[in-house]
Amino acid sequence: MAELLSIILAAGEGTRMKSALPKVLHPVGGLPVVSHVLRTAQGFGSKVAVVVGPNHEAVEAAVTRFDPSCQIARQEQRLGTAHAVQQARAALEAASGHVLxxxxxxxxxxxxxxGNIVSKLDDGADMVVVGFRPGNPTGYGRLLTEGSQVRAIREHKDATDAERQIGLCNSGIIGFRSDALRGVIDRIGNENAKGEYYLTDAVELATGDGQRVDFIEADAAELVGVDNREKLAEAEATFQQFKRKEIMAAGVTLRDPNSVWFSWDTEIGRDVTIFPNVVFGPGVKIADNVEIRAFCDVEDAVIGEGASIGPFARIRGGAELGPNVHLGNFVEVKKSKIGAGTKAGHLSYLGDAEIGAKTNIGAGTITCNYDGVNKDRTIIGDNVFIGSNASLVAPVSIGDGAYTASGSVITEDVPADALALGRARQENKPGYAPKLKQRALAKKAAKGK
Structure with missing residues (x-):
């Protein structure tokens, strides 16, 4: 395959987003939209040049963070797509193969x-235009074709009534042989309704030079442009549909596919079952034979083979769950490593902890990891039994085989095989309950006056 350069145009202001965040940094599937485009280009081993607008330092930072090798060009004045491509002249002049x-x-x-664009270029096309057929073509440029060739692209504002009846529209995406693009880019003028330099005018210039301009058609769903919140939601919905199909095709059961939401990098093994209303944030890896029950929220976590999670569990912050771990309803795990076969069935918070294998975490257990300034770790060994309603005040360590009594506040290290009791001694006062009740009733009556 010929060497490939991708010029990604990212200079738009995105005013219709009504946001302080540049439109290309809004996330779809947990990843900024510009990073999706970078990722696709990277999949072809492409060199990348990104054209940004003025005061778009945040876009530059996001782009270089995702791909440190990409070149940044700046379009100080937004004078159209051809003008934007001209700003990447240094990358274009060095290109020797194809340019997208x-x-x-x-x-x-x-x-x-x-891949279809590149194949057409490899087959001898000088330019390849990507067209699509939207449900409503109003506002889109039209492809004026003759057989398999494109003769011109007419912007909607400049199109005749007859041309506006054409359903095949311009996506804006064009592939070029690098020498073909260099041959036309500086000849594009701005004699149009908006006074801008349209890259689409390259088609007529190329055909006038006797060059071959092909087109391909792509699914309209993959060409949605994010320029307002409605389109952002549309792109998110489409991404989720793509991802759900991919996940199910890989051997995952989704009990209610439309209620499960994935991130761009979600990795799930075979024979995993996911119940309704589960959300995966970025950074999730799930091994085989895992069950994720309803209403769980999982991000930045690794879940081992055979684990059972939820319902109503939250796993986050670099959590690592070993094989056959069981986390039940209303359990939250943050920045903790949990060993194989350990169980936390109900109503617990496990933060900044390291828990061994085959340990039982009783209902209502809390690792008290934060003192208002610092976060400290709780270390729990193998085969430990933590009684219900325990508060483990970090930093603290509990040895292998130890027991902590229910209701205990554990503030000191517990040796292996020891029983730890950290609670006040119970005292019973016979006949005192009615007095407390009468006192409460009197207080209530006083409030009613």
Whole structure:
């Protein structure tokens, strides 16, 4: 395959997003939309140049964080797509193979579409335009075709009534032989309704030079551009549908697919069952034969083979769960490592902890990891029994085989095989309960006056 350069246009202001955050940094599937485009380009081993607008330091930072090797170019004045491509001149002049012009606000373009463009260029096309057929073509440029060739692209504002009846629209994505793009980019003018330099005018220039301009059609769903909150939601919904199909095809059972939400990097093994209303944030890896019950929220976590999670569990912050771990309802785990076969069945918070294998965490257990300034760790060994309603005040260590009595506040280390009791001695006062009740009733009556 010829060397590939992807020029990603990310200079748009995105005013319709009504946001202080640049539109290309809004997330879809937990990843900024521009990073989706970078990721697709990287899949082809492409060199990347990203064109950003003025005062877009946040975009530059996000792009270079995701791909430190990419080149950054700046479009100080927004004078159109051809003008934007010109700002990446240094990368373009060095290109020797094919060039793709992609858009940072179109996050769902598939590898298949990129592959089809590259194949056409490899087959001898000088340019390849990506078209699609939206339900409502109003506002889109139209592809004026003749057989398999594109003769021109007409922007909606400049199109005749007859041209506006054409259903095949321009996505904006174009592939070029690098010498073909260099041959037309500086000849594009701005004689149009908006006075901008349109990259689409390259088609007529190329055909006038006798060059071959092909087109391919892509699914409209993958070409949604994120320029307002409605389109952002549409892109998210489409991404989720793509991801659900991918996950199920890999051997995962989704009890109610439309209620399960994934992130771009979610990794799930085979024979996993996911119940309704589960949300996966970024950084989740799940091994085989795991069960995630309803209403769980999981992010930045590794879950081992055979584990059972939920319902109503929250796993986050770098949590690592070993094989056959069981976490039940209303258990939260944060930045903790839990060993194989350990169980926490109900109503517990396990934060900044390291827990061994085959340990039982009783209902209502809390690792008290935060003193208002610092966060300290709780270390619990293998085969430990933590009684219900225990408060483990970090830093604290509980040895292998130890027991802590229910209701205990554990503030000191517990040796292996020891029983720890950290609670006040019970005292009974015969006949005192009615007095307390009468006192409470009198207080209530006084409030009613």
């Amino acid at each position: 012009v992609l858009y940072a606000d179109t996050p769902l373009v598939t590898a298949r579409t990129i």
